[in-house]
Amino acid sequence: MIVLETDLNPPKLWLAAVPAPSGNSPEDQDDDRDLAMRSLRVLIVEDEFFISLDIKHLLETLGHVVVATAVSADEAVKIAEIEHPDVVLMDIWLAGQRDGIDAAEDIHRRCGIGSIFVTANSDPETRRRAQATQPLGFLAKPLTAEQLRLALSKVRPR
Amino acid sequence: MFMPTRLFPYVIPPQRIRTFLILFAVALTSPLVGLAVFAFNQMANLEEREVERRVLQVAQDLAGDIDRELESATVTLVTLGTSQALAQRDFAAFHAQASRALRREEAAILLVDHSFQQLLNTRAAFGASLPKTSDIETAQKVLDTKQRQVSDVFMGVISRQAVINVEVPVVDRESVSYVLIMALDAARFERMLHSQRLESQWVTGIADNKGIILARSERHADFVGKPLPQELLEKSRTANVVFRTTNVEGQEILAGTVRSQIAGWLVLATVQLANVESSRRQGIIFAATMLVTALGLGAILAYVFATFMASPLQDATNAAAAVGRGEHVVRLASPLVEANTLTAALSAASSELKRRQDQSAFLMRELAHRSKNQLAVVKGMAKQTARQIASVDQFVEQFDQRIQGLAESQDLMVQQNWRGASLNDLVSAHLKLFAASPRAHIEGPPLFLSADAVQNIGFALHELATNACKHGALTFPQGRVFVSWRTLTSDDRVLLEWVERDGPAVQPLKHQGFGFLVITELVARALQGAAQLEFSPDGIRWQLEFPASHVLNKDDPLT
Numbered sequence: 023m024i025v026l027e028t029d030l031n032p033p034k035l036w037l038a039a040v041p042a043p044s045g046n047s048p049e050d051q052d053d054d055r056d057l058a059m060r061s062l063r064v065l066i067v068e069d070e071f072f073i074s075l076d077i078k079h080l081l082e083t084l085g086h087v088v089v090a091t092a093v094s095a096d097e098a099v100k101i102a103e104i105e106h107p108d109v110v111l112m113d114i115w116l117a118g119q120r121d122g123i124d125a126a127e128d129i130h131r132r133c134g135i136g137s138i139f140v141t142a143n144s145d146p147e148t149r150r151r152a153q154a155t156q157p158l159g160f161l162a163k164p165l166t167a168e169q170l171r172l173a174l175s176k177v178r179p180r
Numbered sequence: 181m182f183m184p185t186r187l188f189p190y191v192i193p194p195q196r197i198r199t200f201l202i203l204f205a206v207a208l209t210s211p212l213v214g215l216a217v218f219a220f221n222q223m224a225n226l227e228e229r230e231v232e233r234r235v236l237q238v239a240q241d242l243a244g245d246i247d248r249e250l251e252s253a254t255v256t257l258v259t260l261g262t263s264q265a266l267a268q269r270d271f272a273a274f275h276a277q278a279s280r281a282l283r284r285e286e287a288a289i290l291l292v293d294h295s296f297q298q299l300l301n302t303r304a305a306f307g308a309s310l311p312k313t314s315d316i317e318t319a320q321k322v323l324d325t326k327q328r329q330v331s332d333v334f335m336g337v338i339s340r341q342a343v344i345n346v347e348v349p350v351v352d353r354e355s356v357s358y359v360l361i362m363a364l365d366a367a368r369f370e371r372m373l374h375s376q377r378l379e380s381q382w383v384t385g386i387a388d389n390k391g392i393i394l395a396r397s398e399r400h401a402d403f404v405g406k407p408l409p410q411e412l413l414e415k416s417r418t419a420n421v422v423f424r425t426t427n428v429e430g431q432e433i434l435a436g437t438v439r440s441q442i443a444g445w446l447v448l449a450t451v452q453l454a455n456v457e458s459s460r461r462q463g464i465i466f467a468a469t470m471l472v473t474a475l476g477l478g479a480i481l482a483y484v485f486a487t488f489m490a491s492p493l494q495d496a497t498n499a500a501a502a503v504g505r506g507e508h509v510v511r512l513a514s515p516l517v518e519a520n521t522l523t524a525a526l527s528a529a530s531s532e533l534k535r536r537q538d539q540s541a542f543l544m545r546e547l548a549h550r551s552k553n554q555l556a557v558v559k560g561m562a563k564q565t566a567r568q569i570a571s572v573d574q575f576v577e578q579f580d581q582r583i584q585g586l587a588e589s590q591d592l593m594v595q596q597n598w599r600g601a602s603l604n605d606l607v608s609a610h611l612k613l614f615a616a617s618p619r620a621h622i623e624g625p626p627l628f629l630s631a632d633a634v635q636n637i638g639f640a641l642h643e644l645a646t647n648a649c650k651h652g653a654l655t656f657p658q659g660r661v662f663v664s665w666r667t668l669t670s671d672d673r674v675l676l677e678w679v680e681r682d683g684p685a686v687q688p689l690k691h692q693g694f695g696f697l698v699i700t701e702l703v704a705r706a707l708q709g710a711a712q713l714e715f716s717p718d719g720i721r722w723q724l725e726f727p728a729s730h731v732l733n734k735d736d737p738l739t
Contacts, residue, residue, distance in 0.1 A: 069632055069706055070553065070556070070557050070560070070635070070706070071560075071636075071639075071698075071702040071703070071705065071706050072556075072557045072558075072559075072560030072561045072564060073553075073556045073557055073559075073560045074560075075560055075563075075564055075702075076556070076559060076560035076563055076564075079563065091705075093705060093706050093708060094708060097708070115549060115553070117630070117632040117706075117730075118729075141549075142548075142549045142550075142551075142552030142553035142555075142556065143545070143548040143549045143552045143553075145545050162552075163552055163553060163555070163556040164552075164555050164556035164559045164560075165556070
């Protein structure tokens with residue numbers, strides 16, 4: 023089981039978009055503790071089922087609810103419009119014509135839902151495109167429970 | 181490998197094409213320029229020979245005129261010498277006869293006896309008192325030789341003019357009785373000189389045997405009776421010569437001299453050297469101007485054509501450098517075919533280079549992504565396997581097999597640069613992993629699947645083969661597996677079928693494990709298709725239907 027520590031050092035793979043904790047101030051600790059308690063409704067977009075099952079398991083372990091797993095951009099947009107999750111964990115490289123960045127942009131525009139990109143590796147050009155959609159965060163594959171917890175701790179339920 | 185021709189590799193250090201083009205032009209023009217200069221020099225010499233020939237010709241013509249004049253005078257005198265009046269010593273009649281014969285003004289006929297006393301002179305009236313002839317020397321020669329004689333120039337006693345005498349003997353019974361003389365004014369010869377009608381730069385003249393000027397076409401009055409310059413006289417000793425000297429006016433001249441056959445006088449035709457030189461100089465200036473103009477025009481044309489060559493080659497060189505820097509090069513449309521060929525090749529090479537760079541970059545990105553993603557897949561695979569398993573040994577066995585299956589799929593994709601793999605190869609590879617190939621029947625059209633389809637169908641095939649070996653048809657020696665696929669043209673989908681025969685009696689599963697989830701749900705969802713598993717008594721029948729969008733044209737370029 024994951025032990026929630028309040029005075030975490032930011033993990034090395036933590037990738038920018040979510041502001042790094044500024045220190046161990048009591049205010050920050052309170053905030054973390056508050057957010058850790060909340061359960062989020064999460065949409066997973068991932069075309070590799072071994073990975074999506076793993077992420078689903080991690081999320082459930084952290085106390086969140088997985089509303090669905092989508093395997094393509096179009097499917098992700100469709101489900102987001104129906105389920106209105108709090109956040110989308112979005113793989114960038116998806117099978118099909120459109121990639122995760124397109125889907126994230128669409129979902130944000132249509133439903134106002136933010137995405138956290140989960141990607142194995144991205145070239146600078148892809149990264150620039152992803153950054154332009156103002157994502158809630160970037161996570162590197164393979165995911166750890168800790169990274170996921172920290173990324174989701176900044177997301178507020180809708 | 182193509183090896184270029186090595187031309188004088190050590191003799192000539194490398195030069196730019198412009199240098200060789202200049203050398204080429206110089207090599208081509210210098211012999212021509214040399215030839216032109218030589219030819220012009222020859223022409224100038226010929227022209228000078230022509231002037232010299234003309235000088236001599238004029239002198240010869242004049243000498244001919246003079247000789248004809250003297251001959252005519254002789255004929256008149258000889259005719260008069262046979263006159264009846266003279267024979268009868270009727271001098272009065274002879275005076276009249278001689279005066280009639282002498283129609284010309286600048287002449288007189290004289291008759292002298294042995295004592296050189298003038299017996300008559302047509303310039304004086306008959307009977308007038310006359311002195312002795314002033315040219316005793318010539319008259320003496322006539323008496324001595326009984327031959328015609330022509331005098332040198334002297335001052336006539338009566339005419340007070342410069343004159344010459346033509347004298348013939350009057351023979352009476354083998355002895356000379358008188359000397360008959362025709363005195364001709366030197367002015368006559370001056371007019372004869374003018375009759376040649378020469379250009380102004382010509383000066384002609386006649387000098388007697390002593391070198392005294394008898395007539396001159398220019399300033400006759402000033403020079404008649406004056407001696408010729410010594411040098412001119414010396415050089416004139418040989419007859420029919422042309423030479424350079426100074427005339428009485430002190431001018432540099434080209435002179436031709438001929439001697440009169442009858443009188444032995446020097447006949448001179450001269451032209452001022454200044455004129456000859458100036459015409460020669462004009463010729464040189466003209467020829468030089470022509471040569472410089474021709475060279476200039478040639479140089480301009482050479483420059484234009486050289487630019488046609490050098491400029492495209494420079495462009496091609498720049499293009500080659502650009503290819504070296506990895507830039508794209510467009511093919512050239514220049515006037516030089518070779519340069520166009522070169523840049524076309526460079527353009528193709530740069531495009532190919534770009535294509536390979538792009539492909540290489542794509543593969544690197546793909547590889548980086550895939551390897552990380554596969555780690556995540558393996559991690560997920562490990563966790564999912566672990567969740568279903570009771571003992572560590574069992575986990576190791578199942579996880580090991582799944583990793584092997586993943587590796588098979590991956591091997592096929594690596595062979596195709598991660599683009600995908602053929603469905604036939606995929607099925608064969610997974611059956612081979614379980615040594616099931618001899619008992620499997622594989623049938624279907626060639627289909628090239630996308631990478632994600634290969635991986636997912638690979639998972640399904642792996643779980644199916646595992647199940648067949650553990651619980652299905654392959655547990656029996658006679659058990660067989662039929663794998664087939666076909667495209668459903670009606671709705672653009674592909675149907676893949678796994679059918680087991682001659683195995684143990686099939687019973688629906690009591691415990692549905694992770695493998696069951698993979699073949700019935702997960703793979704189908706990942707491919708946005710549908711899967712169906714039937715437990716018929718003959719064996720299981722599994723069907724997977726997925727969109728044909730997962731099928732690629734094998735020859736499509738990388739995207």
